Each structure stands twice: as C-alpha cells, then as structure tokens.
Amino acid sequence: MSLQLDARQRAMLAEMGVRVWTPEPAPAPARAEDAPRRAPPAAAFVPAPVPARDAAGENPESIANNDYSTLGSGKKESKTAATTRPAVVFPAASIASVPGPTAALQARPPGIAAMDWPALQHAVAQCQACGLCQGRTQTVFGVGDVSADWMVVGEAPGEQEDLQGEPFVGPSGQLLDNMLKAIGLSRRAGADAPAAPGSPGAPASLHGVYIANVVKCRPPGNRNPHPDEVALCDAYLARQVALVRPKIILAMGRFAVQSLLQTNEPIGRLRGRVHHYQGVPVIVTYHPAYLLRSLTEKSKAWADLCLALEVMQQAGSKR
Numbered sequence: 001m002s003l004q005l006d007a008r009q010r011a012m013l014a015e016m017g018v019r020v021w022t023p024e025p026a027p028a029p030a031r032a033e034d035a036p037r038r039a040p041p042a043a044a045f046v047p048a049p050v051p052a053r054d055a056a057g058e059n060p061e062s063i064a065n066n067d068y069s070t071l072g073s074g075k076k077e078s079k080t081a082a083t084t085r086p087a088v089v090f091p092a093a094s095i096a097s098v099p100g101p102t103a104a105l106q107a108r109p110p111g112i113a114a115m116d117w118p119a120l121q122h123a124v125a126q127c128q129a130c131g132l133c134q135g136r137t138q139t140v141f142g143v144g145d146v147s148a149d150w151m152v153v154g155e156a157p158g159e160q161e162d163l164q165g166e167p168f169v170g171p172s173g174q175l176l177d178n179m180l181k182a183i184g185l186s187r188r189a190g191a192d193a194p195a196a197p198g199s200p201g202a203p204a205s206l207h208g209v210y211i212a213n214v215v216k217c218r219p220p221g222n223r224n225p226h227p228d229e230v231a232l233c234d235a236y237l238a239r240q241v242a243l244v245r246p247k248i249i250l251a252m253g254r255f256a257v258q259s260l261l262q263t264n265e266p267i268g269r270l271r272g273r274v275h276h277y278q279g280v281p282v283i284v285t286y287h288p289a290y291l292l293r294s295l296t297e298k299s300k301a302w303a304d305l306c307l308a309l310e311v312m313q314q315a316g317s318k319r
C-alpha cells in the first residue's frame, strides 16, 4: 500500500517521534515473510534491545506495572443493530458500589453474551468476580463510538484511569490519541462518542474508534493482572466486541494480545501478521506506555498502523 501523508499527518507523526522514511530500493529479502513492513533503511534504524523484565519483574511490553493509564468511523450500514444502539457514554461506572476490603467475591452475572450496552455497563460496574474489585475506585468500561469500524483493546487500568474512569489517559493516552489522529481517528469522533470536556468535539474529518481494556479494574500497585483475573474479565470485552462489531481491532500490549489471541507468544513474534478474534482482523502492536519507554520501537508501531490501514482498505472500508 502506498500511504499518502498530508502535512497534518506528518506533524502528528513528528509528535509521536516517528520519522517518515521515503522508501529506497532495497535488495529483496531471502523470504517474503522475513521482510519487515516499511522498515526504515538500516542506517536510519537503531534496533531496540530485546525486552527484559524490569526490577519489579514485569515485562516492559506490558503497561500494567506503571502509572500510565489505559483506552470507535463512520456508521456501518450493514450493522442492523446499530440503529437500535443507545447513545451510551462510558467514561465512568457511576453506579459502581465499591466493596470493602473484606467483601466476598461473587460470580459474574449470567447472560453476559446476550447483554445490551446498558446491561453490560451495569454488570461491569457491579462486578465483584475477582479480587481487583476490592481496590478499584471505579470500573473502567470503555470510551468512544460504539458503532466504530476501529476498536483498540488495551490491558488494564492504571492509576489515572481508575480515577477518571476512562481507558488510556495520561501520557500514554496522549500518545495513543496522536497515533490515532495520524490515521484519521479520534475517541471523541462519531455520533455516540463523548465530547472532550470543554471541547466542541472532534473535527469532522476524524472517524470514531472504540477503546476498551481487557481488565476493567485496576490491579493494585499497577501490577500485571493475573491470568485468572484476565480470564474472569474477558467475557465483558468479548461482549463489547460483539456489540461494536468493528472491522478491525488493534491489540495493544501483551495482556490484550494474549487474551484476544489465546497465546503466550511475545508481541514481537505476532506483529506484522493479521490475526482474528470473533472473525474480526486483529493487528498486534505495542502499548503506548511501552513506546514511551522504548522510543526506537515507535517505527514498528507506525508500521503496525500502516498494516491496519492496509487491511481496512482491502476490506473495502468506506474510509
């Protein structure tokens, strides 16, 4: 795909710290699958070191161990359910009752797979199925256009997300917003998307995106979510995907990827290919919080966005 960038997109990429390279003729790789997508010339690219676990024992591809906080285009004429969707704003689980530290855990409510948006949001807000409910300020359900073609799936709420009730806020959220804007998307665009506080709304040129995390409650101390916590919570994400019915999913970060794709393979080995979840193409990429710590990986994240755009174009998107 030949991606044409206008001055604004180039400015956005500059904000991300991503250089836009003009492809030069390069020798063909030995095998097509070995060729990196839109990789910069070797002289211009400094490979990042192999991710290592930090002092806290956490994988740096994951964001749940830091203070950054976590994260819908046009209407889909083929989505018959879209006409019946309520205009839902999901920044905060205002009806959540926060249990005390000794509250007993309860089973998830039945029928999640058949819930509509209000019922699903209520179920998440009331959920006490795992121990993460005991330390949350509020659940972090999701934000954006519930009819979006694009969906971003992150990992678990951080401190600011827990406080604000919205995924991907803080520095990593700003980077994500810049990345999305570079490809014409905004969490504040779309008929169902909430406007930013004090803002007239997103420019009409931007399309919507829906953003959610795999885990809806903040792990204490921003630790990584445990596998049983991810397993208990992912039914809510599955229903969100079924309700949004996106045309493409960007899976950001190790736990998002592992939950959606049911694999333990590292992100580096899953990138550059099209996976599927509920029949929806999934593109794997790094979490923005990781990119903030590993600046040399931004070019890879940009290549992942380009792959996602290519998949969307091949799918005949209106965009």
Ligand code: SF4
Pocket: 124, 127, 128, 129, 130, 131, 132, 133, 139, 215, 216, 217, 229, 232, 233
């Ligand atoms: S993390 Fe998910 S499963 Fe655990 S209490 Fe929160 S909403 Fe329920």
